[in-house]
Amino acid sequence: MIAPSERHRHDVVVVGAGIAGLYAALKASEHFDTAVLSKVFPTRSHSGAAQGGCAASLGNMQEDNWEWHLFDTVRGSDYLGDQDAQEVLVREAVPVMYEMEHLGVPFSRTPDGKIAQRPFGGHYADFGKGDIARSCYAADRTGHAQLHTLYEQCVKRGVRFYTEFYVTQLIVRDGACLGVVAWDLTNGGLHIFHSRATMLATGGYARAWQITTNAHANTGDGLSHILRAGLPLEDMEFVQFHPTGLYPHGILISEAARGEGGYLVNDKGERFMERYAKAKMELAPRDVVSRAEQTEIDEGRGIGGRPYLFCDLRHLGAAKIHEVLPQIHELALKFCGVDCVKDPIPIQPTAHYSMGGIPTGLDTAVYADEKKTPVPGLFASGECACVSVHGANRLGTNSTLECAVYGRLGGIAMVDWLRAQRSEPPPLPEGPDAASRAEIEHLFSGGGGESDAEIRQALQVGMTARCGIYRNAADLEKQLAEVKSLRERYGKVRVSDRSLRVNTELIEAIELGHMLDFSLTIVTGAIARKECRGAHWRTDHPWRDDKDWLKHTFSWLEENGSVRLAYRPVTITRFQPQERKY
């Protein structure tokens, strides 16, 4: 029996302590009482895994400007990104990078003391013509440096942290968000958080795939909270596969490895990117490089005929590898037994990043529909959100940038929103925690007979096999039926550990329910989109179709488990769609 819920009240509640959530909290806390809830210790948030860098056209290594950055981001997104949001991203990048420097982020430096920058795939000079070093970095631990700095600043400013609190639902009344319900992982028990502004910054969802760079915590909880509140998600079919995951588990070898000059080679020793992106080679955007790798593997040119290729850094030399890629050296050694100074690293494409997510406006206010109707009191930013700056394919180092720019803007927007409120917020509805209570009690005492571990594995294997780099109608339909059947089986899961304290089995079971819910929207959106765009590649419709598909997908999960779709046009301000050639 779960005890009555404890109640808390804050002006602002931010769910998530990654770069997006912490930046938002930092800004909101300048004016309002702000709390951050996180299911992991804040500095264990997945942002800490970001290796390669954070893009901004500082021009510290050679001439650069925000318009070139904008062009690359628009073209990289395969023209699905909203260009007004992309312009905010690249313009704000420069002041935000200096603000982070002044907050204390220990960036690597040029010999004359400026923030050091390195090349990354998809980022070029002069509207795609030349090469550029645009990604600001702190060795290959950039996210770690940003996350720790922001956490320290939040602590200094008195942000209240509820660490290892697992948010189980939104509290919505008359269409407005009034807070969240959370489970205290350490002590057990539900807590009700009544807030005037709530931000979701819960990160990505690539844990629904078997081979992934993502941490165990990246289970897309925030997205399922949105679906369960009757709200839509946007562009869920667009999931990025990173070209260099360590074989066989998919742990990330940062694109910084190629940015610093690493080669990709096949079984014949060929730098095969010459066949797919002659001009930009290994530094073509990720969708292009991952498809090239998958083609090499499918056509039998994987190493020894197996499903991997090599990332070769040996020509960079030991000194450079140890200075600018120390973590990559360590990861390859620890997880593969490969010393990349002496041997090439075995790599494969791996599920990495969620372009889709919670639809928001430029001020991070969450939309209730494709007509841009805002949900009062609810905001979202970072990887869980879809503003949409990445469209169909994200460029490397534009994500931590999005978290910083839109996390910061979201914090400011919440302050503005709170200042504009003329009346007291409405009271909470009766039994605001009823759904969470019912969910947990069902998992403790439900039907039984099904194993959450088996269901999770079947979901992840199926998503990798049938909803991966190359997709087709038959596979996707099969996967949709599979997810529906797994959802039915999930109804019979019962957790065997009945303790309330530190019950990881309970949380994993709840997370599985989330992954099953949002996977339905991914697969349904992918079935409907009969074209190839960015990371969504349909072998049965092998072309981009701007006439019918230059639009965003909105998806709602209905009570009967079906997914309802609607569409919204892409915002185009400067660059008309062109063929993408690299």
Ligand SMILES: Cc1cc2nc3c(=O)[nH]c(=O)nc-3n(C[C@H](O)[C@H](O)[C@H](O)COP(=O)(O)OP(=O)(O)OC[C@H]3O[C@@H](n4cnc5c(N)ncnc54)[C@H](O)[C@@H]3O)c2cc1C
């Ligand atoms: C290995 C790796 C390397 C990367 N390298 C780069 C890079 O070099 N440059 C770049 O730009 N991008 C990179 N990315 C992408 C980038 O790191 C992420 O997109 C970004 O850090 C996400 O930040 P976030 O703030 O949105 O969420 P996260 O940092 O993932 O944080 C999510 C937060 O939400 C909390 N949370 C989630 N669910 C709940 C819940 N139910 N209740 C309570 N709290 C919850 C978590 O505890 C966590 O605090 C990389 C990604 C990976 C996987």
